[in-house]
Amino acid sequence: MNYADAGVSLSRADEAMVGVKKSVRSTFNQCVLGDVGNFGGLFTLKHLGLKDPVLVSSVDGVGTKLKVDIEMNTPTLPGQDIVNHCCNDILVQGARPLFFLDYVAMGALDPQVMTGIVEGMSKACRENDMVLIGGETAEMPGMYTVGDYDISGTIVGVVERENIIDGSRIHPGTKILGLPSTGLHTNGYSLARKALFDVAGYKVDSRVEGLDKTIGEALTVPHRSYYKSLIDLTNAKKLDGLVHVTGSGFQGNIPRILPDNVDVVIDRTSWKVPKIFQLIQEAGSVEKDEMYSTFNMGIGMLLFVDDANMADVEAHLKAKNEPFYHVGEVVEGSKKVLFRD
Template sequence: LFALNQGQYGEPVLVAGTDGVGTKLMIAFALDQHDTIGEDCVAMCVNDILCQGAKPLFFLDYIATGKLVPEKIAKIVAGIASGCVKAGCALLGGETAEMPGLYKPDEYDLAGFAVGVVDRKQIITGEKIKEGDVLIGLPSSGVHSNGFSLVRRLFFQLHQYDVDHYFDELGSSLGEELIKPTRIYVPALSGLGDQFDINGLCHITGGGFYENIPRMLPSGLRAVVDPSAAPVPPIFKLMQELGAIDTAEMYATFNMGIGLMMVVAQDIADQIIQFLATKNEKAYIIGEIIAGERGVSICHP
């Protein structure tokens, strides 16, 4: 049960989102490290509802496994709880299912869903985006939770590295880099919508820039992105080099160092960046909105 404090909202609207962490789970299996993967699951859900302007209220999880090992499940749930603390929401409950024969004894799947609330007048739909607005990007922590089928094929199948392989470029082992939890952007954006008009928000997940940015754009408007305006983390440069991957494909698959993107009026962009700086949050103006066919143009070098 969850009691909504309706006095905080003129016309409260519930927003829900559900997701999992995909084949990033296989990195956790390889490392036998299970205390952060739950945080990824929370992040994937709450970041999505955040893009509608919602404040996360509560989260529920679902864990299915071939063999129930209490110590492992406790670590997964600890990660979920940590994610909920960062997102400022309650871990309301969940379900753990033992399914021998469907899952291997040492493997599991993880999914969840989050529910949040937003006042109807503050819902972010993207309909207010206009020509001349600018794009502000917030950094990711790394690969986050998308593109891991390509990641695994590149590192573990084509080049036959293992998770313990150390890369000077990363300053860590491969496993340590890939298991980094997906960032939860709720703290960074807390209070932002009360002071500034946010015309659009998008979570850069599967499909990278090319699939996620257009979802927030009205018809007749196009986003032009300058990727040189923000640093690209070493993991993406390493993958592109090892796989000889085309730059356009990289931006169509990965977040490339930008996990969340917002669209705002040009005249308040610097104020928003200053607001985020008070929270020790880096942000970059990485593009603009122009008239044109709905979609994305990326100025690749």
């Protein structure tokens, strides 16, 4: 026997790496030392001009959204999902991204799918001024069925120590702005798929009145990055807190940055919830509070802004053509999330 007899093809891996290397190199900048294929990626901080740099790192996956992407045959989209998601996760602490590493696992390596995934990652890396510096591709017959794949990513960014956002300046009276999401982003898909596909009987190509996409298209819109809209505000210390609304929704994410002596009141009438969330709620008979503890409900990032900085923040967002909503405020309390309807 040989490795191919066991289901692992080195020739398929070599074929996939041709397109992968081209995409990866398209993200390189002057900080990268070495080339694709080294055992480790080398990145110098020499050109950043920082006084007291602090590295910020995060790791995540795309979750069961991949099941929809696989059925839709859209491998470039989850590549964008994972990069943008991770970029947002370090942005909330004021960090700009430096480099990204990916992990892709498949039952049987499909060079076309692999190339698409990395093309998506590379696109998002370029859009976020970030390098795709390395990764790992695993062909795992017996672990994944043919056609299935899983991805995860690790991001490393940097922030000046004095610019770190930790929520400590949040106080009663702080106002909260919400920036719109592009849909579900990358969380809540186990509930969404069960409600829409198993209970309601929709297919990925189903069309529903009030939705300008098919169900599958609406579910696979890539997770957006807020980096370009917000990094200048973080550097200027105009934001007292940022919350990336991901898994666990509003109730799970907001308390992560709150001081012990405050609550947050979110006005759920201050923005229009997109149709895709309404469909999920109706199809699964999901309680309203459960929706807000699972999904972003159309708001992907929350900005905590002091009154003294509000005019500057609003002007900046308008200049960036970034829509925003006044969604809530901070009051005295004990780290709870309250809703106003």
